[in-house]
Amino acid sequence: MSTVSPPTDPESDPRIKAVFDDIRTTRQTDTINALWHYLAFDTAVLEETWRDVKGLMATETTLDFKTKEMLYIAVSISNNCDYCVHSHTAAARARGMTDAEHGELLRIVALASKTNALANAIKPPVDAVFDKERTA
Amino acid sequence: MSTVSPPTDPESDPRIKAVFDDIRTTRQTDTINALWHYLAFDTAVLEETWRDVKGLMATETTLDFKTKEMLYIAVSISNNCDYCVHSHTAAARARGMTDAEHGELLRIVALASKTNALANAIKPPVDAVFDKERTA
Amino acid sequence: MSTVSPPTDPESDPRIKAVFDDIRTTRQTDTINALWHYLAFDTAVLEETWRDVKGLMATETTLDFKTKEMLYIAVSISNNCDYCVHSHTAAARARGMTDAEHGELLRIVALASKTNALANAIKPPVDAVFDKERTA
Amino acid sequence: MSTVSPPTDPESDPRIKAVFDDIRTTRQTDTINALWHYLAFDTAVLEETWRDVKGLMATETTLDFKTKEMLYIAVSISNNCDYCVHSHTAAARARGMTDAEHGELLRIVALASKTNALANAIKPPVDAVFDKERTA
Amino acid sequence: MSTVSPPTDPESDPRIKAVFDDIRTTRQTDTINALWHYLAFDTAVLEETWRDVKGLMATETTLDFKTKEMLYIAVSISNNCDYCVHSHTAAARARGMTDAEHGELLRIVALASKTNALANAIKPPVDAVFDKERTA
Amino acid sequence: MSTVSPPTDPESDPRIKAVFDDIRTTRQTDTINALWHYLAFDTAVLEETWRDVKGLMATETTLDFKTKEMLYIAVSISNNCDYCVHSHTAAARARGMTDAEHGELLRIVALASKTNALANAIKPPVDAVFDKERTA
Numbered sequence: 133m134s135t136v137s138p139p140t141d142p143e144s145d146p147r148i149k150a151v152f153d154d155i156r157t158t159r160q161t162d163t164i165n166a167l168w169h170y171l172a173f174d175t176a177v178l179e180e181t182w183r184d185v186k187g188l189m190a191t192e193t194t195l196d197f198k199t200k201e202m203l204y205i206a207v208s209i210s211n212n213c214d215y216c217v218h219s220h221t222a223a224a225r226a227r228g229m230t231d232a233e234h235g236e237l238l239r240i241v242a243l244a245s246k247t248n249a250l251a252n253a254i255k256p257p258v259d260a261v262f263d264k265e266r267t268a
Numbered sequence: 269m270s271t272v273s274p275p276t277d278p279e280s281d282p283r284i285k286a287v288f289d290d291i292r293t294t295r296q297t298d299t300i301n302a303l304w305h306y307l308a309f310d311t312a313v314l315e316e317t318w319r320d321v322k323g324l325m326a327t328e329t330t331l332d333f334k335t336k337e338m339l340y341i342a343v344s345i346s347n348n349c350d351y352c353v354h355s356h357t358a359a360a361r362a363r364g365m366t367d368a369e370h371g372e373l374l375r376i377v378a379l380a381s382k383t384n385a386l387a388n389a390i391k392p393p394v395d396a397v398f399d400k401e402r403t404a
Numbered sequence: 405m406s407t408v409s410p411p412t413d414p415e416s417d418p419r420i421k422a423v424f425d426d427i428r429t430t431r432q433t434d435t436i437n438a439l440w441h442y443l444a445f446d447t448a449v450l451e452e453t454w455r456d457v458k459g460l461m462a463t464e465t466t467l468d469f470k471t472k473e474m475l476y477i478a479v480s481i482s483n484n485c486d487y488c489v490h491s492h493t494a495a496a497r498a499r500g501m502t503d504a505e506h507g508e509l510l511r512i513v514a515l516a517s518k519t520n521a522l523a524n525a526i527k528p529p530v531d532a533v534f535d536k537e538r539t540a
Numbered sequence: 541m542s543t544v545s546p547p548t549d550p551e552s553d554p555r556i557k558a559v560f561d562d563i564r565t566t567r568q569t570d571t572i573n574a575l576w577h578y579l580a581f582d583t584a585v586l587e588e589t590w591r592d593v594k595g596l597m598a599t600e601t602t603l604d605f606k607t608k609e610m611l612y613i614a615v616s617i618s619n620n621c622d623y624c625v626h627s628h629t630a631a632a633r634a635r636g637m638t639d640a641e642h643g644e645l646l647r648i649v650a651l652a653s654k655t656n657a658l659a660n661a662i663k664p665p666v667d668a669v670f671d672k673e674r675t676a
Numbered sequence: 677m678s679t680v681s682p683p684t685d686p687e688s689d690p691r692i693k694a695v696f697d698d699i700r701t702t703r704q705t706d707t708i709n710a711l712w713h714y715l716a717f718d719t720a721v722l723e724e725t726w727r728d729v730k731g732l733m734a735t736e737t738t739l740d741f742k743t744k745e746m747l748y749i750a751v752s753i754s755n756n757c758d759y760c761v762h763s764h765t766a767a768a769r770a771r772g773m774t775d776a777e778h779g780e781l782l783r784i785v786a787l788a789s790k791t792n793a794l795a796n797a798i799k800p801p802v803d804a805v806f807d808k809e810r811t812a
Numbered sequence: 813m814s815t816v817s818p819p820t821d822p823e824s825d826p827r828i829k830a831v832f833d834d835i836r837t838t839r840q841t842d843t844i845n846a847l848w849h850y851l852a853f854d855t856a857v858l859e860e861t862w863r864d865v866k867g868l869m870a871t872e873t874t875l876d877f878k879t880k881e882m883l884y885i886a887v888s889i890s891n892n893c894d895y896c897v898h899s900h901t902a903a904a905r906a907r908g909m910t911d912a913e914h915g916e917l918l919r920i921v922a923l924a925s926k927t928n929a930l931a932n933a934i935k936p937p938v939d940a941v942f943d944k945e946r947t948a
Contacts, residue, residue, distance in 0.1 A: 133670075134390055134391045135389065135390055135391060165395050165397075166393050166394070166395050167383075167387060167392050171386065171390070173390075174503070174504075174506075174507030176507065177386070177507055177511055177514075181382075181386065181514075184379050184382070184383075185379065188372075188375055189376075189379075194366075194368045194369055194372045195376075199335055199338070200372075202339065203338060203339060203342045203376045203377070203380075204376055204380045205797075206339045206342040206346075207342050207343075207345075207346050207380035207384065208380055209343075209793060209796055209797040210342075210343050210347055210793070211381060211384040211385075211484070212891070212892050212893075213383075213384035214388075214799070215388075215391070215394055216380065216383060217796075217797065217815060218394045218395075218815060219395070221398070222397070230330075231854070232330045233330055233331060234816070235856065236324075236330045236336075238793075238797050238798070239324055239854075239856065239857055240325075240336055240340055241339070241793050241797060242790045242793045242857075243324055244339075244343035244793075245790050245792065246317075246787070246790040247317060248344055248347040248349035248352050248789065249347075249753060249754070249786045249788075249789035250307065250313070250317065250782060251303060251352050252347070252348075252753055253271065253749075253753040253761060253785060254270055254303075254306045254309075255758070255761070256270055256302040256303050258350065258351055258354045259355070261299065261358070262354040262355055262358040263354075263541050269762065269938055271761060271765045272778070309775070309779065310775070310776075310778075310782070310783075313782060313783055313786075317786075320860075343793075345524055345525040350527070353527070353543060354543060367581070367582070368582075370544070370582075371584065371585055374521075374522060374526070374582070374585060375582075375585055375588070377522075378521050378522050378585075380521075381517045381518050381520065382514045382517050383514075384517065385481060385482070385615075386510060386513075386514050388484050389477075389481040389489065390510070391486070391489070394813055398813075405806075405898065406663045407663060407897060407898060408914070435669065437667050437669075438664040438665050438666070438667050439655075439659060439664050443658065443662070445662075445911070445915065446914075446919075448915065448919065449658070452728075452919070453654075453658065453922075457651065457655065460644075460651055461648075466638075466641055466644045467645075471607055472644075474607070474611060475610060475614045475649070475652075476651075476652045478618075479615075479618050479648070479653060479656065481615075482614075482618030482619055483618055483652070483653060483657075483660070484660075485655075485659050485892075486659075487659040487663070487666055488655060488656050488659050490666045490667075490670040490671075491667070493670070494669070502602075504602045508596075508601055508602045508603050509603075511596055512596065512608055513611070513615050515592055515597075515612075516611075516615035516616055516619070517615060517619060519575075519589060519593065519621075520621035520624050521619075522575075522579065522585070522589065523575060523623040523624050524619070524621050524623075525543065526542055526543055526544050526579070526581075527543060527622075527623070528575050530623055530626045530627075531571075535626075535677050613933075617932055618929070620755070620757075620932050625933060626679060629679045639717070639718070640718075642718075643718030646718070646721060646933050647724075649930075649933060650721075650725075650926045650933075651926070652929075653925045653926050653929035654925050656925065657751075657889060657921050657924075657925035658918060658921075660889055660892050660897075661897065661918050661921060663894070663897070678934055678937070679935060707939075709941075710936040710937050710939050711934075711936050715934070725926075725927060728926070728927075729923065732919055732923055738910075738912045738913055738916045739917075743882070744916075746879070746883065747886045747917060747921070747924075748920055750883045750887050751886050751889075751890050752924055753887075754886075754890030754891055755890055755924070755925060755929075755932070756932075757927075757928035757931050759936055759938055760924070760928050762939075762942040762943075763938075763939070763942055764924075766941070766942040774874075776874045777875060780874045784869075784880055785887050787864055788884045788887035788888055788900075789887060790861075790864070791861060791864075791865065791893075792887065792888055792891040792893035792896050794851065794857070794861065795894075795896050796893050796895075797815065798814055798816050798847075798850045798853075799813065799814045799815060800814055800847050800849070802846070802898045803843075803845050803898075803899070805843065806899055806901070806902040
């Protein structure tokens with residue numbers, strides 16, 4: 133059950149069709165995942181979101197595609213986004229993430245969540261040596 | 269201001285000394301960061317936390333050290349752990365993270381936080397194609 | 405699947421009946437949503453929650469009803485409360501929220517989540533000009 | 541203490557200068573808040589963030605400016621972004637938010653946080669009547 | 677730096693004075709902590725918050741005072757509320773929490789944060805045996 | 813729908829069998845809950861998680877078993893871990909948590925979530941009297 137309704141005939145709207153066409157071309161697939169259908173309830177949201185995702189996750193940048201998807205998963209777990217954990221886990225696998233890497237990613241997320249809780253509970257002073265401005 | 273007091277003479281306790289010695293040896297430094305001094309308020313917490321951090325973050329595993337630290341930063345930002353963001357940003361730089369990689373990491377955390385919010389707001393159905401059990 | 409059981413015959417308890425009657429009168433409806441049935445597992449929780457919700461969300465106050473529901477949605481998305489996002493999206497629509505306003509609300513939640521993550525990652529110093537006590 | 545260093549002479553970079561000039565023009569002020577100085581550590585992050593903030597928060601859209609800033613505050617409190625709570629509280633005041641409205645905003649954030657916790661603890665079934673797709 | 681200004685002469689307002697008097701009587705102290713001074717920026721917020729805190733945390737109920745404060749700390753760490761972690765850690769100590777209990781509390785918060793992250797990452801099906809409604 | 817696949821014949825792996833045997837012995841039950849089946853996708857994650865859970869939650873320590881489970885629930889609600897709220901609510905009941913105690917636990921989580929939001933919104937200065945280091 134969703135909080136918005138996807139348009140029943142999305143590609144009759146040329147702005148939506150342009151985004152969907154670009155998704156198909158960029159990803160070399162005929163499948164438009166559910167998120168994009170639902171984001172199309174508001175054309176501006178659809179266009180902006182796809183522009184951002186395409187520019188960072190579907191474009192050659194400094195980090196490799198697999199690392200970028202693994203970072204995306206780490207954030208999505210921490211924010212507890214059900215849809216995003218599923219979609220980016222699938223994407224990371226498509227970018228070459230092995231089961232061993234996936235297991236290690238989850239171990240890091242688990243350990244960081246643990247030490248984050250400890251540090252937020254204790255609130256130790258931040259060491260001056262960590263300061264970028266001092267060390268730069 | 270912290271919620272626990274670090275021991276005034278921590279290394280007079282042989283269990284604390286053993287952990288601090290191992291930190292110095294493993295990290296090849298004389299510095300024991302504040303977190304470890306404060307965790308020493310409870311020896312069991314100190315021992316367990318160092319065992320976990322050493323086993324994953326200071327040991328050769330599947331993922332390289334820099335990627336592991338960047339994943340740790342991504343989680344720490346999402347959990348808003350002030351100390352951890354600082355300490356693991358410093359650690360990632362020590363492992364070779366460049367300013368360009370740092371900038372890209374922050375762009376991914378920012379974008380994921382945005383689409384996490386959108387997906388959690390809309391709650392689209394999760395596409396069957398993402399299912400590991402189906403696709404395995 | 406829920407973690408508590410709603411009473412099987414809630415209105416046989418006069419305190420529960422009083423709350424349910426007040427919900428029906430205040431909202432001018434015969435429907436008691438599931439949340440209230442489940443909160444009735446503990447009469448004190450039910451009474452307090454309804455008292456708070458009625459006093460703020462079902463009473464004329466400074467902000468108009470639609471704005472109050474939209475603020476409620478923004479918090480509920482950020483806290484990732486599935487039930488609350490659904491119930492308050494329905495309530496906001498009943499108070500007059502249009503699809504365009506809903507789309508814009510989601511854009512704001514998405515943008516704020518993005519810049520929240522950036523600021524929490526970077527931790528810039530807070531500008532003195534923002535200080536209420538200085539500017540008051 | 542921040543995790544990145546702002547450029548020492550930011551406006552010597554024409555891309556940064558263009559953003560800073562646009563901030564000054566759009567906001568009709570000479571002040572560039574700290575966030576923008578720090579975001580300038582990575583030009584792409586700076587440009588994207590300003591483009592998004594300007595397009596939604598500094599542009600006439602469906603919702604009025606004050607309501608948009610109040611929604612931004614609600615999200616920023618829930619995500620516990622120190623900088624953002626301060627900057628958008630100042631912005632909302634500049635857009636006309638009164639102390640009474642501010643107090644009411646905080647009451648809504650507090651109440652929503654409470655009922656979000658209760659609903660996430662109990663997990664009642666979501667009422668079919670909330671379903672946009674059924675009711676549309 | 678705070679987002680609201682506490683009243684300069686709070687007890688000149690009889691509603692604020694009534695709350696402050698009740699805090700002093702209930703807690704048997706002359707000290708009014710900063711939170712209450714700042715909440716007094718909006719009398720309704722002050723009254724409601726004190727009524728709720730007094731009714732649950734300063735009143736004999738089913739759970740003992742120390743356990744209630746420790747539960748409060750656990751939530752406050754998870755929500756990363758700096759002020760609340762400090763104030764309720766002090767309160768728990770005043771209610772008899774020992775250093776060993778504090779250490780164990782932090783170990784539980786740390787472990788739960790870790791397994792919460794793992795379960796949210798993996799999303800295993802919830803076992804039917806956990807269902808209150810089946811087992812009741 | 814889960815993001816990893818549990819092994820189809822887990823106990824053919826002697827490391828997994830050792831953990832499952834220990835779970836059955838420690839908990840005096842034949843049932844291995846779903847979480848453990850899914851964690852077995854990565855043997856190291858399974859072993860570490862069970863070691864940690866057994867050492868703290870299934871071992872006599874300073875706090876009693878019921879209190880430990882209630883603290884675990886409080887964190888799991890705040891982190892919105894669906895599986896964990898269910899499993900630890902069942903565990904707390906098995907350790908003797910009554911319906912009245914469960915109701916009171918939820919009232920504390922709800923109240924803390926509310927005051928956490930208020931304090932994070934207002935950011936009052938932390939009273940010096942809360943300082944462990946001063947008062948120790």
